[in-house]
Amino acid sequence: MNLLGNVNYWMAMFLLVMGLYIVIARGNLVKKLIGLGIFQTSVYLIYISPGKIFGGTAPIIAEGFRTYSNPLPHVLILTAIVVGVATLALGLALVVRIHEAYGTIEEDELQLQDIDAP
Amino acid sequence: MFGQAGPVDACTPFVTLASHLPALQVVVPLMAAPLCVLLRRGRLAWLVALIASLAVFATAIALLGRVQAEGSISYLLGSWAAPWGIEYRVDALNAPLLVLIGAMAALAVPYARVSVAHEIPEQQHYLFWATWLLCLTGLLGVTITGDAFNIFVFLEISSLSTYVLIALGRDRRALVAAYQYLIMGTIGATFIVIGIGLLYLTTGTLNIGDLAARIGDAGQLRAELAALAFLTVGLSLKLALFPLHLWLPNAYAYAPSVAAAFLAATATKVAVYLLLRFGFTVFGSSRVFENLPLGQMLLALALAGVLVASTAAIFQENVKRMFAYSSVAQIGFIMLGVGMATPTGLTGGLVHVFNHALAKGAAFMLLGCVVLRLGPPTLERMAGLGRSMPFTAAGLVIAGLSLIGAPGTVGFVSKWYLVLAALERGWWWLALLILLGSLLSVVYVWRVVETCYFREPKTPAREAPMSMLVCAWVLVAGCVYFGLDSSLTLGAASAAAQSLLEALR
Numbered sequence: 001m002n003l004l005g006n007v008n009y010w011m012a013m014f015l016l017v018m019g020l021y022i023v024i025a026r027g028n029l030v031k032k033l034i035g036l037g038i039f040q041t042s043v044y045l046i047y048i049s050p051g052k053i054f055g056g057t058a059p060i061i062a063e064g065f066r067t068y069s070n071p072l073p074h075v076l077i078l079t080a081i082v083v084g085v086a087t088l089a090l091g092l093a094l095v096v097r098i099h100e101a102y103g104t105i106e107e108d109e110l111q112l113q114d115i116d117a118p
Numbered sequence: 119m120f121g122q123a124g125p126v127d128a129c130t131p132f133v134t135l136a137s138h139l140p141a142l143q144v145v146v147p148l149m150a151a152p153l154c155v156l157l158r159r160g161r162l163a164w165l166v167a168l169i170a171s172l173a174v175f176a177t178a179i180a181l182l183g184r185v186q187a188e189g190s191i192s193y194l195l196g197s198w199a200a201p202w203g204i205e206y207r208v209d210a211l212n213a214p215l216l217v218l219i220g221a222m223a224a225l226a227v228p229y230a231r232v233s234v235a236h237e238i239p240e241q242q243h244y245l246f247w248a249t250w251l252l253c254l255t256g257l258l259g260v261t262i263t264g265d266a267f268n269i270f271v272f273l274e275i276s277s278l279s280t281y282v283l284i285a286l287g288r289d290r291r292a293l294v295a296a297y298q299y300l301i302m303g304t305i306g307a308t309f310i311v312i313g314i315g316l317l318y319l320t321t322g323t324l325n326i327g328d329l330a331a332r333i334g335d336a337g338q339l340r341a342e343l344a345a346l347a348f349l350t351v352g353l354s355l356k357l358a359l360f361p362l363h364l365w366l367p368n369a370y371a372y373a374p375s376v377a378a379a380f381l382a383a384t385a386t387k388v389a390v391y392l393l394l395r396f397g398f399t400v401f402g403s404s405r406v407f408e409n410l411p412l413g414q415m416l417l418a419l420a421l422a423g424v425l426v427a428s429t430a431a432i433f434q435e436n437v438k439r440m441f442a443y444s445s446v447a448q449i450g451f452i453m454l455g456v457g458m459a460t461p462t463g464l465t466g467g468l469v470h471v472f473n474h475a476l477a478k479g480a481a482f483m484l485l486g487c488v489v490l491r492l493g494p495p496t497l498e499r500m501a502g503l504g505r506s507m508p509f510t511a512a513g514l515v516i517a518g519l520s521l522i523g524a525p526g527t528v529g530f531v532s533k534w535y536l537v538l539a540a541l542e543r544g545w546w547w548l549a550l551l552i553l554l555g556s557l558l559s560v561v562y563v564w565r566v567v568e569t570c571y572f573r574e575p576k577t578p579a580r581e582a583p584m585s586m587l588v589c590a591w592v593l594v595a596g597c598v599y600f601g602l603d604s605s606l607t608l609g610a611a612s613a614a615a616q617s618l619l620e621a622l623r
Contacts, residue, residue: 023301032301040308047315073318076267080311083274087304090278094285094297101290114291 008049015042027107029098033091040084047073047080136180140193140206143177143216144259144272146170151251160243164234167247168227174258175220178213185213192264200264201328207264211614215261215391218475222383223254225479229589230376233486237374238286246286250377253279257388266314266324269392270307273356277303280385283377284369289494295368302355302365309352316345317400329400342401343410349396350412357389359416359453360423363446367430370442375486378438382445383479387471390452397456398618416457421551423450428558432565437488437495440562441481444521447555448474451536454552458539464615466535469607473528476600477520480593484513487582487590497565502575509587511570513594518563520597523556527601531608 015038022035051073059068099105102113135142150170154163184191190209194200208216238246256276260269281303285296318324320341321332333342351362358366366386370378397412424447431443452474455467487510488495488503504511516527523533533556540548581587600607 020305023305029297036301036304040304043308043311043315046312047318050319079267079271083271083278083307086278087274087300090281091297091300091304094281094293094300097285098293098297101293110294114294 008045012042012045012049015039015045029095029105029107030092033088033095036091037084037088040080040087044077044080047077138193139177139181139184140191140208140262141195143174143181143262144206144255146173146177147251147255147258151248151255154244154248154251158244160235160240160247163244163247164227164231167251170251171220171223171227171254174254175217175224178216178220181208182213182217185209201323201325204268205264205325205327206262207326208262210610210617211394212261212391214472214610214614215387216258218387218472219254219257219261219384222380222475222479225589225592226376226380226483229379229483229486229586232583232586233376233490234374236490237288242286246283246374249279249282249286250380252276253283253380257384260388261391264326266317266326266329268324270311270314273310273392274307276385276388277307277356280377280381283381284373286377287372287374289372291368292372295365295372299365299369302362306352306355306362309348309355313345313347313349313352313396316341316348320345326395326400330402333400346396346401346410346412350393353389353393353396354419357386357393357453358446358449360419360426360446360450363423363427363449366446367439367442370445370482371436371439375482375489378442379479379482379486382442382482383475386445386449387475390449390456390471394456394618402618413457413459416453417548420450420453420457421548421555423447423453424555425551425558428555428562431562432558434562435496435498437497437500437566438482438485440566441478441485444559444562445474445478447559448478448521451532451552451555454548455532455536455539458543459619460539460542461612461615461619462535462542463539464618465608465612466532466539468611468614469535469604470529470532472607472611473520473532473597473600476528476593476596477517480513480590480597481517481521483586483590483593484510484517487586490582490586491579492577497569499577500566501569501573503569503579504571506575506579507581509591510582513587513590514570515563515567516594516597518566520601522559522563525601526598528597528604528607530601531604535608 019035019037019039019042023032023039026032026035051070053067053069056067056069057065059071095105098110102110104110147170150166154166157163157166181191185208190207192200193206193208195204195206198204234243234246253276256272256274256279259272260276263269263272281296281300284299285293314324317329317333320339321329323329323332355362370382373381427443427446427450431440431447434440434443448470452467452470455463455465455470458464485495487507488500491507492499520527520529523529533552537549537552540552
């Protein structure tokens with residue numbers, strides 16, 4: 001019961017660990033960014049889940065509605081999504097520049113190319 | 119219910135500039151950044167950055183003066199009352215840090231005119247200044263805000279602009295360094311958001327002061343401990359605590375000179391400040407330091423950082439990289455003070471935040487002079503620098519002495535306090551290890567001194583232009599001045615340490 005009741009948190013944690021694993025385990029710079037994206041998205045779920053109240057509506061005062069969901073986590077996560085998009089865009093821009101400069105986006109090949117530079 | 123949380127005293131008749139200083143501290147550089155983009159001319163953008171930085175410095179000094187005279191300042195953004203709205207809070211801990219950031223900005227911009235013209239393509243100048251101002255905005259915002267989520271937003275503003283600044287370096291390795299920093303920095307920031315989220319879930323508030331009060335009531339929930347763990351790891355990544363420092367050496371080594379000087383002096387310091395803010399102000403009253411081995415863990419990692427990074431610095435051929443490793447070691451010294459969590463230890467750590475900023479800012483600025491005349495500052499190129507660029511070399515020696523902690527420089531004051539704090543607790547071994555760490559820094563600084571003064575110059579070089587030397591030498595002079603008369607810095611540091619430790623009792 002408890003396990004099922006917290007299914008949203010289990011999913012968020014699964015995505016969190018999966019994203020982090022991709023960032024660490026993959027050598028391809030674009031795949032790393034994909035992992036980073038999953039990692040960041042999982043945090044959005046951790047914030048949004050507790051804001052939902054069963055039977056609650058948007059917090060607009062009106063006749064007949066007494067239970068409201070908490071709007072604050074949504075607002076916070078809108079900001080976090082913007083930050084996430086900016087990070088991803090900047091990361092991809094850097095990958096493009098790295099590809100121009102090195103001709104590869106594999107981490108091990110990048111390291112080999114600079115091994116004897118001063 | 120919701121209607122009551124509206125603006126308070128919204129119709130104050132006299133709006134004075136002075137009462138809005140905390141907002142202006144952040145708003146001025148924030149507005150200057152898009153202005154730079156609109157102007158599209160490198161020179162004009164530089165002028166805007168200069169005016170904004172001087173304004174930031176003046177504002178920070180005014181705020182520090184008010185805090186020392188009247189106590190903490192609380193500023194309600196848009197006049198929304200505190201737990202609902204965002205509060206800016208200036209107190210004994212962050213006011214000196216604001217002055218430090220402001221001072222570094224006000225020195226870096228005049229320094230950068232020649233350096234940036236040399237290192238960055240003409241058509242990118244205005245973008246460089248816009249990014250630089252955004253970075254400044256982020257650092258100031260993180261420091262001044264009293265709202266946990268706002269901290270994250272400003273932290274990301276400063277981090278994203280830092281990645282761009284580093285990627286602007288001329289060496290192609292700057293791109294890889296910026297990418298690595300982006301990955302590590304984003305992981306760190308996401309950990310911080312998780313920590314803040316868990317705190318919000320358990321307490322229902324994001325205001326720092328409110329958080330501190332409510333955590334005290336709630337006692338020790340497991341979610342709160344998890345929040346502390348996420349925050350500590352995330353912030354340790356940002357402040358480059360060993361072994362999470364791997365992004366730092368390359369990032370500082372390949373960044374444009376002025377960016378390296380400014381970031382080395384401020385960015386990691388702001389992360390240290392955040393760790394203190396969360397560790398002491400927020401969690402202080404919930405007795406984490408008594409029930410968890412957090413202090414011991416920080417001590418062990420800080421010591422490892424001092425010894426490993428100092429040793430790594432000895433083997434570097436690129437002097438910028440050497441000083442970057444030295445930064446990791448010096449952050450270790452700062453964290454030693456934090457980990458001891460005694461009044462003397464914290465004072466030592468906090469004063470070292472300031473002292474290291476002076477010394478490392480000066481060192482990286484002088485290396486920027488070397489880059490201007492000789493190219494990448496390898497030991498080989500710097501041979502005989504004492505003869506060809508006497509002022510640059512002499513400044514490097516004094517900054518180096520300060521990193522070692524030689525008497526008469528700022529480094530001595532903070533190391534003295536750290537050793538004193540170790541002895542107060544009866545930890546002879548720790549005092550000895552601090553001395554050992556300083557001895558290791560003697561070795562790498564000596565390598566620089568030896569190449570500069572005891573080798574024949576290979577490439578002829580002229581002394582760097584006056585505008586760069588003057589700015590760097592202001593910091594060098596600061597290293598000596600605050601080393602001889604430490605009453606000002608120590609006074610501010612011990613006041614800040616007192617305010618932090620009050621929460622523990």
